[in-house]
Amino acid sequence: MVTIKDVAAASGYSKAMVSYALNNKGNLKEETKQKILQAAKELGYVPNSAAAALRSKRKNVVGLILRDISNPTFVQYANYIEKTLAEYGYRLSIFTTYGQKRVNDAIISFCGGGRLDGLIYSVVALDEKTLTSINQYSTNSVVLSVSEVSNVEYGAYIATEHLLGQNHSIVAHIGSPGNHPNSNFMINGYKRALKVHGKAFSPDLIVQGGYDLEDAEKAAEKLIRKWGVPLAIFTASDYAAFGVLNYLRRAKLKLGKDVFLVGWDDIPFAESVGLTTIAIDHEAIARKSVYELLNELEPNIELPSINIPDYELIVRESCHEESGNLLKNGCH
Amino acid sequence: MVTIKDVAAASGYSKAMVSYALNNKGNLKEETKQKILQAAKELGYVPNSAAAALRSKRKNVVGLILRDISNPTFVQYANYIEKTLAEYGYRLSIFTTYGQKRVNDAIISFCGGGRLDGLIYSVVALDEKTLTSINQYSTNSVVLSVSEVSNVEYGAYIATEHLLGQNHSIVAHIGSPGNHPNSNFMINGYKRALKVHGKAFSPDLIVQGGYDLEDAEKAAEKLIRKWGVPLAIFTASDYAAFGVLNYLRRAKLKLGKDVFLVGWDDIPFAESVGLTTIAIDHEAIARKSVYELLNELEPNIELPSINIPDYELIVRESCHEESGNLLKNGCH
DNA sequence: CTGAAAGCGCTTACAG
DNA sequence: CTGAAAGCGCTTACAG
Numbered sequence: 001m002v003t004i005k006d007v008a009a010a011s012g013y014s015k016a017m018v019s020y021a022l023n024n025k026g027n028l029k030e031e032t033k034q035k036i037l038q039a040a041k042e043l044g045y046v047p048n049s050a051a052a053a054l055r056s057k058r059k060n061v062v063g064l065i066l067r068d069i070s071n072p073t074f075v076q077y078a079n080y081i082e083k084t085l086a087e088y089g090y091r092l093s094i095f096t097t098y099g100q101k102r103v104n105d106a107i108i109s110f111c112g113g114g115r116l117d118g119l120i121y122s123v124v125a126l127d128e129k130t131l132t133s134i135n136q137y138s139t140n141s142v143v144l145s146v147s148e149v150s151n152v153e154y155g156a157y158i159a160t161e162h163l164l165g166q167n168h169s170i171v172a173h174i175g176s177p178g179n180h181p182n183s184n185f186m187i188n189g190y191k192r193a194l195k196v197h198g199k200a201f202s203p204d205l206i207v208q209g210g211y212d213l214e215d216a217e218k219a220a221e222k223l224i225r226k227w228g229v230p231l232a233i234f235t236a237s238d239y240a241a242f243g244v245l246n247y248l249r250r251a252k253l254k255l256g257k258d259v260f261l262v263g264w265d266d267i268p269f270a271e272s273v274g275l276t277t278i279a280i281d282h283e284a285i286a287r288k289s290v291y292e293l294l295n296e297l298e299p300n301i302e303l304p305s306i307n308i309p310d311y312e313l314i315v316r317e318s319c320h321e322e323s324g325n326l327l328k329n330g331c332h
Numbered sequence: 333m334v335t336i337k338d339v340a341a342a343s344g345y346s347k348a349m350v351s352y353a354l355n356n357k358g359n360l361k362e363e364t365k366q367k368i369l370q371a372a373k374e375l376g377y378v379p380n381s382a383a384a385a386l387r388s389k390r391k392n393v394v395g396l397i398l399r400d401i402s403n404p405t406f407v408q409y410a411n412y413i414e415k416t417l418a419e420y421g422y423r424l425s426i427f428t429t430y431g432q433k434r435v436n437d438a439i440i441s442f443c444g445g446g447r448l449d450g451l452i453y454s455v456v457a458l459d460e461k462t463l464t465s466i467n468q469y470s471t472n473s474v475v476l477s478v479s480e481v482s483n484v485e486y487g488a489y490i491a492t493e494h495l496l497g498q499n500h501s502i503v504a505h506i507g508s509p510g511n512h513p514n515s516n517f518m519i520n521g522y523k524r525a526l527k528v529h530g531k532a533f534s535p536d537l538i539v540q541g542g543y544d545l546e547d548a549e550k551a552a553e554k555l556i557r558k559w560g561v562p563l564a565i566f567t568a569s570d571y572a573a574f575g576v577l578n579y580l581r582r583a584k585l586k587l588g589k590d591v592f593l594v595g596w597d598d599i600p601f602a603e604s605v606g607l608t609t610i611a612i613d614h615e616a617i618a619r620k621s622v623y624e625l626l627n628e629l630e631p632n633i634e635l636p637s638i639n640i641p642d643y644e645l646i647v648r649e650s651c652h653e654e655s656g657n658l659l660k661n662g663c664h
Numbered sequence: 665c666t667g668a669a670a671g672c673g674c675t676t677a678c679a680g
Numbered sequence: 681c682t683g684a685a686a687g688c689g690c691t692t693a694c695a696g
Contacts, residue, residue, distance in 0.1 A: 001673095013682080014682070016676080019674070019676085020676095047445060048386070048445055052673080072402070072404070113380055114689080213600050242604040269574055347668095358692095360666075361665065379689085379690075384691070387671075387692085389672080
């Protein structure tokens, strides 16, 4: 492994000079700098960033703690966060918890282990206890939670409202799992729409989905056993909506005839199946979280301000009868 | 930040002893060890893994270089690789290239920067040049490529064969992008099936898809403009098949009537839309790559042997007429 | 069974 | 404009 020492020897300058040249610091004359850079290049020198981090305390990497990355929404967030971070010279390191304790410990050790400058974590990824430990060991952390930056209640309201507007007599909800602000706001919006439309609310109308397609599939089954078809469902995520599709397929029920859906997130796959959904600018949300963190990491740097437009309803074919749904059949 | 020095002071032992206790090395008496561990716990000590890595040369993290993680197949691989690695005390760090040069440089600097013990990279993620640099700087690397561990030609053959068996007169192929072994084997299998069934091959039957849904959408458009409907298509990935669905929706064509599909990978979403596909054990493939790497990293460790069952056809509704496709409509 | 010391590869005041 | 030196937080022979 070629080190700064080798470059120093090859160029005839000191390690200090090499370091300055490489990092564009100090004030060496251009010629010296070029010589050093040349020597580094010839030797194929790659700085040991771990050593640099140890010494300078700046690691240039921030961690992102997610529950999992099976849900494409989280992949989107991760991509946008990575992209934004890159603009400011930081790399992203993704951690997935799956809610497992063991994994959380690993995260703590990594986060507190001096390899991260900061942390962005999804509300649903961590339990209370781990969150406390993390905040204890890692100085800079920022939460990624839509309800902090957008009006989730409103989004849920327009989703439910839309279904109600199609004259579906029963509109149920498959909620997001866990008991965090996001899901509560969503339920509130859902309930408000029911009320405005003079529909009675019943606790049986809400089933809490889980994190996997199978959880949503089960939730759909439960709902349909209870309420029968036709049934309209507002799901807390497009991902969950796909779980509902799984159930429909298994039960030989038809979307747009037996069941009507409005999802949440507008994942890329939503369009493929004509899923009506609630969209918001994920990039803006991702950027906002990154800027918030950057604000702590480098207080003197000027950051653009971010405006996050409100939730929007994307109408496709999954929620009403008269439509040109792309998938044939079911009409033998 | 509490360091090993603080723990040493608090426990009354030397830094060396603390290190031994923490890492279960040396032979200190149990009592001493417990005292030290206790002190560490009370202080909330978290080892600085960067420092440990610098000194010991063991980082406990391996990198995974992927093109992107929008395709759920790669997410699956990443998950399984992470899981397997965790069993052996390694963390996974995911890099995405999107084929961009800039990003590749960042990867080189990270990989060569002494933060990684080893590397697993997807064939499609890197260009020749970057690959060369990586192999130059990073000693241990392993390629993740299905064609190295499975019979891709056979998989493509049974996919095409199935479509042909449904009496579709024209069976086209949307190939995987780039010019790597995987796509070539796939094309070979596709062509062989055509031949066996006495179908003439034409270069126009194959359109190379890209990496995004939009690329596949365009490929489908091109194919359908050329060949019209009904048309059967074997896509190199389920992800691409979803891109085809996008086009169908836009062109108001029906799956299972105008277009028939067989995908590849059996991603979780494939089931939701009744997509017929080719499946293989992704976990086994992921494990195999990890074991291969581990074999280099820790030659004296005993690794289970991995058997990867052959490709399998999962028949759902996307490829034939008589079916119970879950999505209604299209039959006005 | 325990500790002093060297050193991993860098960066950064500091002195010149 | 340049270099010697200290030190980041660990691990690991080595001596006792």
